[in-house]
Amino acid sequence: MPTWKWTIKGIVDDVTECGCCGRRGLKRTVAMMPLDANGNEDGTAEDVVYYGTSCAADALSWTQGKVTDTARTAQAERDQRDAYARRMLSIYAPVEFAPVRDQARVHYGRNAHQRDTGVKATEEVAKLLAEARATLADTTTGPARPSRIEDFRRYLVIFSSDERIYLVRRVPEDETERQEQAATAQRRADQIRGSVRVVAALDAEAARDVAYADDLTRDWNTKAWQAAHA
Template structure:
């Protein structure tokens, strides 16, 4: 059985011209990475080609529907990888230069099943951050995504009385605007007799993760935000 010369990396909206036939004005194109003789990726972002679905199907020897399904699956996987990367950065980036004991406490608090496995928590945190940043810096199918603490924004997280998250809402960056936005949030807290927590993160999903984290994680999260924004 012959090995395909291409691997589908996803569907792209930014490139609307087929790199094979030159057709323009396409709604989207399929990003494909060349493969070597053993079926391994053979290139970088600069080597990715962008074909319309018909040309992609012809290049792969697949049906049009199979190409479309594979491209959608690749896009979904990319979104999942980006989401995980944002969560890891939102959790661990504020701890990057923390004492080793604090990194160990946070890492094993989140990964209790890894205790006794011979892992060094400080090295694991560094690797998690490195992989997460590489994921968000990958420009094969989309521009680089925010990945720095400087890119964090504040989120209001309201908990119910039984410690479930009732609401996650982004807050304005300006202090005066945040104070103005706090009125309705505090009324909501009073109405449900809940609790309001402010965290900093790359997106709302990451904010939920930080809000549910341990006290030490939230402490470093708050310190990192105030160090940049006061």
């Protein structure tokens, strides 16, 4: 049975006061969740404490180096979960209220192994969206992250002649800048015999996923963006 009382959730730079000794002006603090007698997490984001690395090391009976390495690893894992959540939302949120047939085509198109297995696409889409939203709403190591279609931003994606992504750029808000960007992108695409697509997503990496998706996914992506900004 574990002898420690805490587990490290990540490392943050927006909390600069140690919750143990009260020292202020720290460059970063370690987010720590309490554990129960069986070593399971015992609380929610509200129960997380933020300690300086020295106090965290004392609480865990670790070296400061081990605390820092563990915190950075935990934060990197959280960042990966966030990135996956943004991808799932960027793909599936636009089809959340689409006809069942379209949801099925989008989901099974990405998960062919689930076709004809009894798995219902609508249930899987709902599950993926719920999990993604919960991930981005978690405030353990920082504020909630954007997760709504209204939070999507448009990205211009240039493909090379072999359908590989050559460049991804955020589309500017200013109309003149948008036109200039579009013209420049088209010229570059023509030079490399490629193509240009504009998609909406929560970040640039998610935009890559949407850009590579099938036509139906991109059609619903465009509809969702237009509806959110009508």
